[in-house]
Amino acid sequence: MAFLVVILVVVFLKLAVKIVSQSDIYIVERLGRFHKVLDGGFHIIIPFIDQIRDEITIREQLVDITKQQVITKDNVNISVDGIVFLKVTDGKMALYNVDSYKRAIANLAMTTLRGEIGAMNLDDTLSSRDRLNSALQVALGDAANNWGVKIMRVEISEISVPSGIEEAMNLQMKAEREKRAIELKAEAEKAALIRNAEALKQEKVLQAEAIERMADAKKYEQIALATAQKEAMDMINASMSQNQNAAEFLLAKDRVMAFNELAKNTSKDKILVPYEASELIGSLSVLKEFLGKKQ
Template sequence: MENTEFLIPLLFVVVIVTVIFVKSAIKIVSQADILIVERLGKFHKILDAGFHVIIPFIDQVRTSITIREQLVDITKQQVITKDNVNISVDGIVFLKVTDGKMALYNVDNYKRAIANLAMTTLRGEIGAMLLDDTLSSRDRLNAALQVALGDAADNWGVKIMRVEISEISVPMGIEEAMNMQMKAEREKRAIELKAEADKAALIRNAEALKQEQVLQAEAIERMADAKKYEQIAIAQGQKDAMDMINQSMSQNANAAEFLLARERVAAFSELAKNSSNDKILVPYETSQLIGSLSVLKDFMTSKGAKQ
């Protein structure tokens, strides 16, 4: 009976120790974390995601480190540019632990170390740049910070994924001056664009006028050529007619009288067509008119006989 009373507490203690022992020995690690295990105070191994067993009291989990991408805020700070303008700058650093052992043993606090290094590097980079370059060269600042932080972070088992300058603030007076300068630049650009447009319009108008004058000159030249050809054709026709008349006159003695008589008869016919009742047409020489008609008759008769 006495032995039973003694065994029950002992069994209870053994169960408790066993539970504590098993619980200390079994480690289940999350997918996004790693565990740093030390054996008797010295680094032993890294436990990745999954189920693991360690030796209780001999092996000890020193810390848990996330292997997800982490964000480190660069606190807003006052920085002086190369042209002595005091500006406020802040940013964000994205990093990821690649070696848990180095992240634990090579630096006291890798996040704080990277944040302080980012501030120092940012001061140095902006201190070597003018204000205008600082405001327009965020990509350059981001690249410079990533290179500088990356070299140091490699020794801490950390990889710098990217660096972003989130805000650059300038004093109110400087901002107003910059706005006035930008407004003046826009007005200047507008004037230059208008001047260029006016110049281009003048050039286009001049080219159009030139083209119009060229076309007009070409038209005048073509009209002159057409008139020339017309006059040549008329002269040639008149020449041919004269040649034919001369030939007819040489062949027929009455040809000249025929032509003259034809003109007289045509003139008389035109006068006779006049509808006026107040005019009386009397030939200057009636005998000449009758003679002309006789000549025409004789000429036509002789012409028909030849045919």
């Protein structure tokens, strides 16, 4: 009898004591109706009256959006798949408001994805993944709030286009790159021509400025020389008016300089005659002419 009691106590404790993991929650029903939610830790329920209706994880989960065929606005058939990251925030709503929140979110994601891509051209679809992700997150978030689920983020993992269209797109991109390269080359050549023209212009301007400055310097030099000569002549005239021997001094000075230059000449066909001797020869020639007339 005592052994039977021990067995009943053990069974009762096993049914009554619930230890819940930190990452999970238990939904408890009492006599078929929702009673409470058990969070992580130690809990006691009433056996046969309370029962665990479901065990739900509160960790972030992912739902795969299976690959599907979608037609774009410009009638191109493409294949798209993605992933939805979600987290249960209200276990009661997640259990009682929808049959399967994961399946519901997956189906809603596929429907929303078809609608979004159907309103976009192929080029916009391929270049606007962030826009698609945001649109899906907003649409799924509004519905998921009624299911006690929070949509953390949505990622479009792959967008596949038919091989023929992909080849045409590659040719188009190649043509665009070649066009861009030609435009860049033309712009570079244009910029080089402009720089060369500016450099030539600057060179001509600098040359003109140099010529103008040289002309100004020559002009100032000639003015200064003429001024100095005028002042020298004025000084000579003043000296001659004050001293009668000044002119003879200047003539003598010029003669000395002339004789010096003649003396430097290495030619042998020259005779230096002093000034006094030349005067004597002149006098003798005059006397000869006079005596000749007497006879």
